Amino acid sequence: MNESPIQEIKARLAQARTVTVLTGAGISADSGVPTFRGTDGLWRNFRPEELASPEAFARDPHLVWEWYNWRRELIASKIPNAAHLALVELERHIEHFWLITQNVDGLHPTAGSQKLSEIHGNIWKVRCTACGMISPNHDIPILNPPHCPTCGGLLRPHIVWFGESLDPQDLDRSYTALHTCEVLLIIGTSGVVYPAASFAPVAKERGAYVVEINLDPTPHSDLVDLAIQGRAKDIVPQLVTTSA
Numbered sequence: 001m002n003e004s005p006i007q008e009i010k011a012r013l014a015q016a017r018t019v020t021v022l023t024g025a026g027i028s029a030d031s032g033v034p035t036f037r038g039t040d041g042l043w044r045n046f047r048p049e050e051l052a053s054p055e056a057f058a059r060d061p062h063l064v065w066e067w068y069n070w071r072r073e074l075i076a077s078k079i080p081n082a083a084h085l086a087l088v089e090l091e092r093h094i095e096h097f098w099l100i101t102q103n104v105d106g107l108h109p110t111a112g113s114q115k116l117s118e119i120h121g122n123i124w125k126v127r128c129t130a131c132g133m134i135s136p137n138h139d140i141p142i143l144n145p146p147h148c149p150t151c152g153g154l155l156r157p158h159i160v161w162f163g164e165s166l167d168p169q170d171l172d173r174s175y176t177a178l179h180t181c182e183v184l185l186i187i188g189t190s191g192v193v194y195p196a197a198s199f200a201p202v203a204k205e206r207g208a209y210v211v212e213i214n215l216d217p218t219p220h221s222d223l224v225d226l227a228i229q230g231r232a233k234d235i236v237p238q239l240v241t242t243s244a
């Protein structure tokens, strides 16, 4: 038995050939991106069904784009923090590594993560509601709902809203990573939004050693093997340093 939780996790990671990581808004909170459900969370001021649903977009695309324009402006000024960078380092050292993120801010790919699924989409991509084409789009500001250069259809943010299905390829890749991992690190998610809310029990049932890193306890804290309370930017880098 190792002397501290950090040492215990480091020992597990050192032995593991297959590691999966699930991240949520908490990891980007340390970069200054608001979470959804905390005291300063986005849903304190906005009702999800009014802005993050296909019905909301059909009712008022202008209002929905206004919200995304505000979010884009906010996120554009943020950079990856030490926790994002530590996960890039971990990816380099683990033979079979996969990062599943619920975050749409793009900070993981900006940090350099390559083996990842952005299961809720990416705020820097748009999708045509008519022809389905997905394309990168970094425009700021977006003052009016944009249209598809190919077919003229209305463009929407390439984000998974409530009631919408996740990309089957992303889900397949995620479940493979969850079914095969020896260690699952869950960082900065409240664990209430499905299907990601089921990922901890799925990996646990398959025998993974499951670790939660979060500022506060979550519905999964009692299920995991080790729950560490603290900031992602303080804890995650400690897991990947080679020093004792």
Ligand code: BJW
Pocket: 023, 024, 025, 026, 027, 029, 030, 035, 036, 037, 038, 041, 052, 102, 103, 104, 120, 159, 160, 161, 162, 163, 164, 165, 166, 187, 188, 189, 190, 191, 192, 193, 194, 195, 213, 214, 215, 216, 218, 230, 231, 232, 233
């Ligand atoms: C820190 C920290 C620091 C802070 N360091 N930690 C089964 C049962 C019940 C319901 C459903 C079900 N299956 C599907 C549903 C419906 C729905 C759902 O789950 N609803 C629940 C609310 C109950 N799910 C869906 O609709 C999904 N689709 C789907 O499953 O399709 C099939 C289907 C449909 C309908 C019925 C049945 C099946 C799609 C979900 C898409 C979620 N999209 C969103 C919004 C996108 C909008 C946008 O971003 O523009 O994605 S919701 C929002 O929540 C966002 C996030 O990715 C997601 C998760 O939030 P996250 O990351 O956990 O953030 P927070 O704020 O909740 O938590 C932050 C955490 O960080 C906290 O714990 C803090 O303590 C911590 N923290 N600072 C460490 N510094």
Ligand code: ZN
Pocket: 128, 129, 130, 131, 132, 133, 148, 149, 150, 151, 152, 153
């Ligand atoms: Zn189109």
